[in-house]
Amino acid sequence: MRVTQLLVPTTKETPNDATLPSHIFLVRAGFIQGVGSGLYNFLPLGKRSLDRVQRVVKEELDKAGAQEVSLGFVTPASLWRESGRFDKYGKELLRFKDRKDNDFVLGPTHEEMMVNLVKGSVKSYKELPLNLYQINLKFRDEIRPRFGLMRGREFLMKDGYSFHVSHEDMYREFCLMEETYKKIFTRLGLEFRIVEADSGAIGGSGSKEFMVLAESGEDTIVVCDSCEYGANIEAAVRAPKGCEVEPPEANYSLFRTPDTTTIEQLSEFFKVDPYYLVKTVAKRALLDDGESKIVLFALRGSDELQETKATNAAKANELVDISAEELEKAGLIAGYMGPVIVPEGIELICDETLKGAANLICGANEKDYHIVGVDLGALECKFSDLVAVAEGDGCPHCNGKLGYTKGIEVGHIFQLGTRYSDPLGANFLDENGKSVPFIMGTYGIGVSRLLAAIIEQHHDENGCIWTRESAPFDLTIIVSNAKDEEQMNFALSIYEELRGKGLEVLLDDSKERFGFKMKNYELIGIPYGLIIGKNLADGSVELVRREGLVKETLSTENLAEVVAGKLC
RNA sequence: CGGAGUGUAGCGCAGUCUGGUAGCGCACCUGGUUUGGGACCAGGGGGUCGAAGGUUCGAGUCCUUUCACUCCGACCA
Incomplete structure (x- = not known):
């Protein structure tokens, strides 16, 4: 072409x-x-x-x-x-x-x-x-x-x-x-x-x-x-993750925790590792036929909720955030929710790491109160993996880090x-x-x-670098000066010869200047370029490889053979 | 749908605040010079200013409505 x-x-x-x-x-x-x-x-x-x-x-x-x-x-x-x-x-x-x-x-x-x-x-x-x-x-x-x-x-x-x-x-x-x-x-x-x-x-x-x-x-x-x-x-x-810090010992009781609505604040307040805190996230789960329900997801304070896992666990099509008004209407207290006290009609799904867990602190679903000494051993609810694996967590198959x-x-x-x-x-x-x-x-x-x-995956600052089996052509023949008959004739003969060998060849026969053609060649990114230029008079041309832009001088003797050999 | 922004020549934009004959760069066409790294000179063509309505002697510019697109979050090959 x-x-x-x-x-x-x-x-x-x-x-x-x-x-x-x-x-x-x-x-x-x-x-x-x-x-x-x-x-x-x-x-x-x-x-x-x-x-x-x-x-x-x-x-x-x-x-x-x-x-x-x-x-x-x-x-x-x-x-x-x-x-x-x-x-x-x-x-x-x-x-x-x-x-x-x-x-x-x-x-x-x-x-x-x-x-x-x-x-x-x-x-x-x-x-x-x-x-x-x-x-x-x-x-x-x-x-x-x-x-x-x-x-x-x-x-x-x-x-x-x-x-x-x-x-x-x-x-x-x-x-x-x-x-x-x-x-x-x-x-x-x-x-x-x-x-x-x-x-x-x-x-x-x-x-x-x-x-x-x-x-x-x-x-x-x-x-x-x-x-x-x-x-x-x-x-x-990930591999099971424990906590090296000792768990906080306490008997089950309400504890006043004013203005302590985040895991960081709670951890600071009790001087307890977030691992022993329960993070409870409320989401609205969208179901088929426009139905929806509120679902509470509980996990350890040291973990983050993975939404796709949560969506699957809730058998929902999608999870959306809940507004403050909606929470209130459902009887949920923002910042103080927990898996122990859940209002009627609200589904609770706990992360697997909470199964049988004890010595926890969680929200009391009451403003300014958390519960300490929580033991979830007897908790009846759905348990499912909800955790977003974090960088540095252990690999589930070996001792490596994720x-x-x-x-x-x-x-x-x-x-x-x-x-x-x-x-x-x-x-x-x-x-x-x-x-x-x-x-x-x-x-x-x-x-x-x-x-x-x-x-x-394959480009540089000048443009595309197509891989061999994805490139629109295998090779571009660049005629430095298309008005130069000698260059043009040589380019045409080598073009026909290479096409005869089954290669997909593009011939740049445009009357643009050399610099323009090279920039275009680099932008388009065909794997190889054959430059027919002023060295033709000395019996040589240049083959440039798009990846890395390395040039190689070739003799015009037996050129088609040599080029075809390099491309395959 | 939530938040932010943009619609003016094929592309990238200025002009909008402060209403008064539609501009610039790239690209394109013609002629000439140039020819190994996106050249230069001269001339030229191209616009319902996203759409509809309104205000006004006069709207790209002000007001209302509407459509489209882009960017930031939730979807997927």
Whole structure:
């Protein structure tokens, strides 16, 4: 392809809403164009990169025995009602009506559609297992789209679904997909980490996320400094944590504690380690059909509440803060709440570290009073892990210490079980002629997000640095002076020769000055550049490698062979 | 939805407080000079000032309403 025929609107200026390198460079280098909040057009270069990334994904999945299909983007709402997700998915689901007033949604993910497809065509265990995927547009009406392709509303995703007769077979496929994903992300040149994750709105258990390590990542991931353990903060666990300070001895009694509403103040007041204090957090849990309830979460004062864990424990769709008036109306005293005295009708969930705990101090749910000498041994309530793992906590698998790092979620694999097949009535006949629901797994890759992730990890101050399998072209031939016939003719012949060897080559035949072309080359970030310039007269040209911008002088003798050899 | 802010040429902005013929930089077009690191000179094209209503002799500017977008928190591939 020649630059003079290619639409590449590069700019010197940065769009004012772009803050991340991936967003800035993808726009400036003419890969994408913003058209609305979270909506982007892919220009020729962007489309080429997208296609190459897609090809890698497809090749590896096909090798693993998965089959590609393409499902409708517009989905009848009835399917979503059957699975119970029409309400659960919330406002992210873009709903609309057709002319006959029927409800539809734009698919944010396609469990329902895929189950429906298989339900109608697979009847026997003999046809299983089956792994179907598609690479298609998704739409999620994000609360706050940002960061360019990183969090768009419309995005390209590969979503795969597998169907099995047993949990064992599904687990086998789950592991196969984990290996396949590793190959995909490795081929794309990404540094990533596989972490344990929360399953979120998709449902299921034992899910794993593939995180591209990058400062700008939106997820906090917890990693061990000495073993392979890694988990999203939403699902991270730690080694049991004790307290070296002696517990405060006291008999159960009320204690006056005026103006002592925070853990710090309380710790100071009693001269007691926060480990022996009970932190009680009130949240409003939003449930299906617009219902909600107030839930109290109790944990040790030395710990922080992890909201996703809390949301799951409360079986809620979402937790929101409660206003002071609401608290009062519910009979809760802000700053003095506790798990021992809870008003009627309010659910209490305690962190596991409080199970059977004694020698505690907690709120009395009475203004200016706490209770000392609290023993929760007899407390009857739900216990669940609610704690946000902190940096420095112990690893649950070894003696290492846990720390935080940031990651971009580019893949997520789930062991679904019968979460969708059951409510949607997707059954098959097993060996005994019994009708049973499919055991399923589901596997996603954010394909358009991958472009952003690659640039987040591979760029410098001058622009993009595409990895070999994600670059829109393998090589750019830069003609220093396009009006120089000798240079131009040589460039054309080497261009044809290299293309004949199967390389994707871009020829910069524009009449721009040399400096402009080099800046453009660096901004676009194709892995190699071949500079045909004034040294051509001496029988030499230069090969520049985008990563590190190292130049190498090559003889024009046998050039195509030499270049092709270096690129492969 | 909560808080903050912005809508003026393709992009980045000034002009708005204090009403009086629509500006600058980049990009674009023409001619010329230049040609190994985002050149220079001269000329040129391009705007329902987000939308609707109002005040006024006169509104980009003042008032009301509305829409869109961005930034800071809760969602996710």
